[in-house]
Amino acid sequence: MAASKSLLDSLKKPEPTNFRMTDFRRELHLRHKREEHAKKEKLRALQESKYVSRYAITIDTSRARSNCDVLRMSIKELGFKEYPFGRKDNCCDVHWHACHFEENPEVFGGKVNKFPGMSEICSKMTLFRCLDIMRDLFPTDYDFYPRTWYLPAQFHEFSCEIRKMHERRVKPKPTFIIKPDTGAQGDGIYLLREPNEYSSLSGKCHVAQEYMSNVYLIDKFKFDFRIYVLLKSLEPLEFYICQEGLARFSTLPYENPTNKNIHESFMHLTNYSLNKRSSTFNRSDRDDEGSKRTLTSVLRRIAMNGHDSNKVWKSIERIVCKTIVAIVPEMKVEYQAAIPPGKTGPSCFQVLGFDILLLQNLKPILLEINASPSLSLDSEQEVSPGVFEYVLSPKDEEVKYPLIRDTLLHVVPIDKLKYFRKKKKQRLLKKLKASTSQKGKRPDPPVKQRTSIVIIKADESDEEKREVNVTQQMSEMHMDVDSHGDGTARDVNSDDERESNIKSDTELDEEVDNYFETKLRESCLKQLYPAIYDEECERYRILERVAGLFIFFLGIRGSLRIGPTGFRTFARKCRLNRKGMTNASVDIMYIDLQRRWDHMNPERTSGKKGNGGSVVSSNTGLCYQGFLDACIEIARRKFYAPTKIEMLENLVDHCELNLNLRDNDLANNLPRLHFRRLGLQYRQGSMYAMPRRVIDQMTEETTIEDLLKAHEKKLRQPSREDIEAFLRKSRRMIYQPSSGSRVISVTKSPDSE
Ligand code: ADP
Numbered sequence: 001m002a003a004s005k006s007l008l009d010s011l012k013k014p015e016p017t018n019f020r021m022t023d024f025r026r027e028l029h030l031r032h033k034r035e036e037h038a039k040k041e042k043l044r045a046l047q048e049s050k051y052v053s054r055y056a057i058t059i060d061t062s063r064a065r066s067n068c069d070v071l072r073m074s075i076k077e078l079g080f081k082e083y084p085f086g087r088k089d090n091c092c093d094v095h096w097h098a099c100h101f102e103e104n105p106e107v108f109g110g111k112v113n114k115f116p117g118m119s120e121i122c123s124k125m126t127l128f129r130c131l132d133i134m135r136d137l138f139p140t141d142y143d144f145y146p147r148t149w150y151l152p153a154q155f156h157e158f159s160c161e162i163r164k165m166h167e168r169r170v171k172p173k174p175t176f177i178i179k180p181d182t183g184a185q186g187d188g189i190y191l192l193r194e195p196n197e198y199s200s201l202s203g204k205c206h207v208a209q210e211y212m213s214n215v216y217l218i219d220k221f222k223f224d225f226r227i228y229v230l231l232k233s234l235e236p237l238e239f240y241i242c243q244e245g246l247a248r249f250s251t252l253p254y255e256n257p258t259n260k261n262i263h264e265s266f267m268h269l270t271n272y273s274l275n276k277r278s279s280t281f282n283r284s285d286r287d288d289e290g291s292k293r294t295l296t297s298v299l300r301r302i303a304m305n306g307h308d309s310n311k312v313w314k315s316i317e318r319i320v321c322k323t324i325v326a327i328v329p330e331m332k333v334e335y336q337a338a339i340p341p342g343k344t345g346p347s348c349f350q351v352l353g354f355d356i357l358l359l360q361n362l363k364p365i366l367l368e369i370n371a372s373p374s375l376s377l378d379s380e381q382e383v384s385p386g387v388f389e390y391v392l393s394p395k396d397e398e399v400k401y402p403l404i405r406d407t408l409l410h411v412v413p414i415d416k417l418k419y420f421r422k423k424k425k426q427r428l429l430k431k432l433k434a435s436t437s438q439k440g441k442r443p444d445p446p447v448k449q450r451t452s453i454v455i456i457k458a459d460e461s462d463e464e465k466r467e468v469n470v471t472q473q474m475s476e477m478h479m480d481v482d483s484h485g486d487g488t489a490r491d492v493n494s495d496d497e498r499e500s501n502i503k504s505d506t507e508l509d510e511e512v513d514n515y516f517e518t519k520l521r522e523s524c525l526k527q528l529y530p531a532i533y534d535e536e537c538e539r540y541r542i543l544e545r546v547a548g549l550f551i552f553f554l555g556i557r558g559s560l561r562i563g564p565t566g567f568r569t570f571a572r573k574c575r576l577n578r579k580g581m582t583n584a585s586v587d588i589m590y591i592d593l594q595r596r597w598d599h600m601n602p603e604r605t606s607g608k609k610g611n612g613g614s615v616v617s618s619n620t621g622l623c624y625q626g627f628l629d630a631c632i633e634i635a636r637r638k639f640y641a642p643t644k645i646e647m648l649e650n651l652v653d654h655c656e657l658n659l660n661l662r663d664n665d666l667a668n669n670l671p672r673l674h675f676r677r678l679g680l681q682y683r684q685g686s687m688y689a690m691p692r693r694v695i696d697q698m699t700e701e702t703t704i705e706d707l708l709k710a711h712e713k714k715l716r717q718p719s720r721e722d723i724e725a726f727l728r729k730s731r732r733m734i735y736q737p738s739s740g741s742r743v744i745s746v747t748k749s750p751d752s753e
Pocket residue numbers: 146177179183184185186187189209210211212213224268269270271355357367368
């Protein structure tokens with residue numbers, strides 16, 4: 001009986017076969033995750049409960065991922081406050097995202113290190129389209145990137161071009177490079193010489209580019225530069241270039257492309273992520289050696305080879321300026337969609353990575369912009385055969401750490417920074433005074449003095465420790481140091497020397513000021529715009545006004561496409577019918593362009609990328625680039641002038657005047673352009689203060705002095721007629737200058753510069 005009972009019991013027990021290992025693992029994993037989460041929450045609560053001064057500069061690094069190391073180093077050096085798990089109220093001064101602006105939609109204030117839609121704008125298709133538009137308007141100025149075709153939409157044009165080249169027997173045989181639209185790190189890139197080698201099976205969009213084979217070589221290897229640029233703000237436009245960067249080398253000696261070597265990616269591609277896998281990758285720690293070098297070491301090498309490296313650098317700066325000016329209109333459209341006027345949102349800044357190739361004749365060529373350039377400081381190293389380890393890369397640290405530190409200094413709130421520096425200075429002064437007066441009273445042997453610093457360090461909080469470090473550095477840098485470099489003590493017992501060791505308050509004050517000034521002076525970031533290239537770039541900024549018109553007629557807030565009604569309203573309000581544009585022709589133009597652009601962007605017409613790149617909503621209508629095409633077409637038909645840019649300017653002037661956008665940002669650009677053209681120094685609102693008397697009397701003989709005199713008086717606000725008259729007359733002077741006119745000498749046509 002008992003035996004049968006135990007048999008029954010054993011039957012009731014769960015079958016061992018029901019127990020699945022995967023369930024167990026999942027349970028374990030979940031439990032582990034729960035514990036991790038609880039730990040994080042506890043830490044976060046602890047952190048937030050601590051007293052944080054309202055002047056503390058706070059940085060949220062919870063989404064910084066691979067950027068964390070360099071960010072943490074910079075935060076520590078600057079003495080800011082890090083929030084590694086974010087803040088519940090999302091109220092940090094800076095929110096650092098590794099990839100997208102949209103990563104944390106709960107941020108409504110402070111600054112985010114990404115602009116909305118930037119990864120899309122930096123995708124190869126959008127970037128080169130923006131540049132193509134500029135090349136169309138300014139052909140000689142935008143010649144710094146390879147000819148590009150957009151596949152599959154332009155496959156026919158692409159194959160025709162190859163066929164033509166073959167017919168002309170172009171030598172060397174032309175080679176093309178195919179790159180996926182949103183690819184990175186060399187993924188999916190290949191070279192081809194015949195159009196039928198292009199495979200569109202993946203259904204992805206690609207760009208095809210002329211392969212630049214005549215590249216400048218160092219030690220027989222091909223290389224490209226990674227240039228870092230800080231785009232600090234969009235309105236007003238302000239950006240900086242980092243004066244140090246990286247040069248990435250390929251790992252097979254370079255040869256011109258042939259059918260045999262065309263597939264050698266270690267020869268033709270310079271991506272670090274690709275070449276690090278090569279057996280010939282050189283990991284030398286020296287600046288001027290190895291497969292990754294610093295930019296300045298390569299520029300030095302170029303100079304040593306007898307070339308003008310300064311000229312190369314200036315050309316690179318110009319490329320950066322022209323490229324940023326080309327993408328700004330798109331950025332403005334994306335910005336208003338993400339943060340429509342009136343809605344609270346963070347302001348943005350972004351560190352961009354420009355990839356630039358150098359041709360044999362030292363002409364720099366733009367290959368692409370990276371919206372999220374790698375900021376990691378470590379690299380993979382083979383410690384023993386087959387065993388890899390991540391080690392700190394000194395070259396990455398040398399370049400990226402100052403870049404991020406100075407970026408933070410540029411973007412944190414200025415009032416807090418001022419307060420922070422004042423406080424820091426006070427504390428430093430206190431410490432310095434204490435240490436010098438101690439010196440005066442009781443001259444401890446210098447070795448002991450060092451020990452006393454160490455003791456203070458041991459007692460202080462982290463922040464204080466850093467300050468003592470700085471104090472120590474400063475005393476070593478600027479002050480009379482009491483010990484020799486080799487550690488031997490100097491005799492400081494004499495009274496005279498002791499006296500000289502006591503520094504006055506003002507002297508100490510100066511020391512601290514010097515310290516901060518040197519820090520700022522040593523910044524690796526150099527302002528390009530507006531400081532240096534303001535004048536030069538002014539004429540390229542016309543497309544921002546077109547973007548302004550597009551945004552004006554979008555209708556729905558936060559949208560990225562203009563609907564048919566919006567487009568019709570644009571034509572009506574800008575009185576394009578007076579120029580002979582009928583309603584029917586406006587509608588036909590809209591439909592035609594919308595179809596063309598949907599065909600050009602098959603991947604994007606189905607929806608707009610939302611948080612983390614997921615497609616969130618279908619979006620129909622005419623995109624900004626389609627609207628721009630429409631403007632160029634209308635300008636060509638109805639606003640004829642000798643050059644394309646003049647036609648477009650005429651159209652935009654006409655629209656802005658009819659929209660009466662006087663108090664708008666757009667209107668501020670209007671006088672600016674005309675004043676520049678007349679060779680006058682622009683001042684805000686200057687044209688509006690132009691008295692009618694002067695405008696009426698303006699002839700082709702009017703001199704700059706006359707205009708300036710009138711401008712200085714600033715008698716009254718002119719009427720709409722005044723503005724129109726001014727524009728008409730200034731345009732007449734520009735476009736039909738008579739040879740005897742005195743104004744000609746100071747008037748430059750935009751395209752002749
Ligand atoms: P990814 O975003 O995948 O890195 P890139 O446009 O940077 O794509 O191209 C990868 C590499 O291919 C570059 O680092 C460069 O060495 C090479 N390359 C790209 N375009 C060209 C070109 N037009 N001519 C010559 N080499 C090129």
